[in-house]
Amino acid sequence: MSRVHLAGMGLACALGDDMRSALASLKRGGVPTRPVTVADGIRWPVHALAPRPGDWTQRLRDTVREVVAQTGDWGDRTAPLFVASSSLDIGFMEHEKQDLRLGGDLQDFADVVADSLGWQGPAFTVSTACTSALNAVLAAADLIRAGEADEALVIGAEMGNRFTVAGFGAMQLLSPDSARPFGEGRNGLVLGEAVAALRLGSRPARWQVAGGANVVDGRNPSGTEASAVHAMCRGALEQSGLQPGDIDLIKVQAAGSPVNDAIEAEALKQVFGPLPPLVSLKPALGHTLGASGAAELALLVGCIEEGVWPIVDYPIDTSLDIELSTQLPQRLRNILLNFAGFGGGHASLVLKDTAP
Numbered sequence: 001m002s003r004v005h006l007a008g009m010g011l012a013c014a015l016g017d018d019m020r021s022a023l024a025s026l027k028r029g030g031v032p033t034r035p036v037t038v039a040d041g042i043r044w045p046v047h048a049l050a051p052r053p054g055d056w057t058q059r060l061r062d063t064v065r066e067v068v069a070q071t072g073d074w075g076d077r078t079a080p081l082f083v084a085s086s087s088l089d090i091g092f093m094e095h096e097k098q099d100l101r102l103g104g105d106l107q108d109f110a111d112v113v114a115d116s117l118g119w120q121g122p123a124f125t126v127s128t129a130c131t132s133a134l135n136a137v138l139a140a141a142d143l144i145r146a147g148e149a150d151e152a153l154v155i156g157a158e159m160g161n162r163f164t165v166a167g168f169g170a171m172q173l174l175s176p177d178s179a180r181p182f183g184e185g186r187n188g189l190v191l192g193e194a195v196a197a198l199r200l201g202s203r204p205a206r207w208q209v210a211g212g213a214n215v216v217d218g219r220n221p222s223g224t225e226a227s228a229v230h231a232m233c234r235g236a237l238e239q240s241g242l243q244p245g246d247i248d249l250i251k252v253q254a255a256g257s258p259v260n261d262a263i264e265a266e267a268l269k270q271v272f273g274p275l276p277p278l279v280s281l282k283p284a285l286g287h288t289l290g291a292s293g294a295a296e297l298a299l300l301v302g303c304i305e306e307g308v309w310p311i312v313d314y315p316i317d318t319s320l321d322i323e324l325s326t327q328l329p330q331r332l333r334n335i336l337l338n339f340a341g342f343g344g345g346h347a348s349l350v351l352k353d354t355a356p
Contacts, residue, residue, distance in 0.1 A: 004141040006207035006351070007151070008199035009298040010070030012063050013285055014047035014192055018070060022299065023308045030284040030311075033178070033190060038166035044174050047192035047286030048160060056092045060159055061116035063195045068117055068153070071199040078121040079151040082140050083110035084132035085125075086290030086341075091161035113155060127290065130341025131214065132156065133196070134293030134349055138212045140200050151201040156294030160193050164289070171222065173257070179287070181254035181280040182261050182324060184315040189255035192286020196294035207301060210334070210352040211239030218344035224253070224260040228346040229267035233336065236348035242334055244272045247350075249329055251300055251337040252278050255287045264340075265320045277325035284310050293339055293347070301351070304332060 014031055015022035025031050033045035052059045068074070088109040107125050114123040126136040133156030140152035158164075168174050168191060175188035200209065213235025217228035237244065250268065254261045269275060281296045288295045303309055309328045316323060335351045 001145045002147055002202040004144045004200055004209040005203065005205035006198060006209065006301065007201040007203065007205045008071030009301060010067035010197040011194065011295060011298045011302070012049060012067050013194040013288070013295055013299070014049060015284060017050060017066065019298070019302045023302050023306050026284055026303070026310060027308045036162060036165050038162045038169060042169065044165050044169050045177065045190050046165060047190060049193045056095055056159065057112065060112065060157070064113055064116050064155065064157065067195045067197045068155070071153070071197050074153070077117065077119045079153055080121055080140065080143060080149050081114055081119050081123040082126055082136035082152065082154045083113045083123060084136040084154065084156045084290050084294065085109060085127060085158060086129050086132055087158055087161055087164045088127060090163045091159045094161055094163060113157065128341065128345050129343050130287070130289050130292055131339050131345040131347040132290035132293065133295070134212070134337070134339050134347040135214055137198060137200070137209065137293060137349060138214060138347070141209045141212070144200060144202050151199065154198040154200065154294055156194070156196045156291030158193050158289050158291040165191055175256055179256035179283050180314045181252065181256050181282055182265060182316050182320055182322060183256065184317045186256045186258055186261060186317070189257060189282070189287045192288040194285065194288040194291045194295040196291055196298045198294050198298065206353060206355050208352040208354050210350040212236050212347065212349040213239065214345070214347045216344045217346065221344060222342055224263045224340050225344065225346070226263050226267040228344065229264055229338070230271055232338065232346040232348040233271045236336060236350050240334070240350040240352070242350065246334050247272065247276050247336045248332045249277050249279060249335045250275070251296060251335065252280050253338045253340045254280055255282050262320060265322050269322070275322060277329045278322065279310065279325050281310060297337055297349070297351070300335070300337070304328065
């Protein structure tokens with residue numbers, strides 16, 4: 001079976017419209033959130049994309065084109081395209097006064113993305129809440145491993161809309177100030193907007209998608225299940241041919257939830273014993289929901305390649321008995337990235353650095 005490599009990546013997020021500007025902002029300590037008003041007197045902070053001219057659809061098209069351009073020349077554009085999102089086209093529907101459905105056909109959003117790129121190959125929609133983009137990566141990797149495609153493009157997209165912010169706020173899941181994963185006094189997550197692109201292929205490159213796993217446990221539809229964290233980590237390790245001690249860094253899911261962060265921390269300690277270094281990107285990027293699997297993977301690789309590392313400017317909850325890494329770890333060969341989402345979705349990916 002073919003090995004799967006990360007051949008290119010692109011990112012637009014609150015930190016910047018491309019990888020270089022995002023890393024520069026991260027190095028300076030990040031950027032402030034923007035308040036989003038969902039009703040009279042009700043506002044929540046969001047890590048929002050920079051304002052652009054045009055209507056919602058035009059902003060989506062322009063952002064997608066610019067992000068995909070960061071991944072290189074695609075030639076005839078006949079490779080499989082996977083479009084991952086949680087909110088899909090809800091932002092568009094908010095501005096259609098004659099259409100109150102808040103969503104059309106499930107494939108509509110992917111078709112708009114494909115059309116904006118002039119894409120000729122098959123386009124697939126992946127919408128599994130906050131695990132969407134990682135599941136898209138796993139699906140694309142399966143195609144390449146099986147020899148059914150030489151390359152595939154994964155796009156994770158979460159564009160601005162008030163509906164999602166209002167929903168998370170109504171569930172009392174949002175922080176009124178900032179996200180503090182594993183932090184003392186953490187009080188909720190902060191949402192983020194992002195468009196990210198990952199170019200996967202069978203040709204050798206520095207980064208290899210070594211394995212992954214997707215586990216669904218619906219006993220707590222809006223929370224993290226410890227047994228599912230165990231299963232996703234062990235499944236990703238097994239497919240990669242690795243043991244827990246082989247992992248040099250874990251990109252945690254932790255978003256700042258008082259309960260879910262604690263469950264994840266304890267579950268990771270049970271799987272790994274002595275924990276490897278941990279890193280969280282959500283304080284800088286926001287929780288980008290369905291795009292997070294692509295956005296956080298891209299940003300993490302960019303951080304490693306350029307020697308930039310997110311700061312931790314808040315105290316960690318000592319009762320969790322863990323730490324977040326405050327500097328780029330010296331030895332990074334095998335990296336585990338964890339994600340979890342509504343509906344009981346838990347997904348992990350092992351990324352291997354093949355550089356000598």
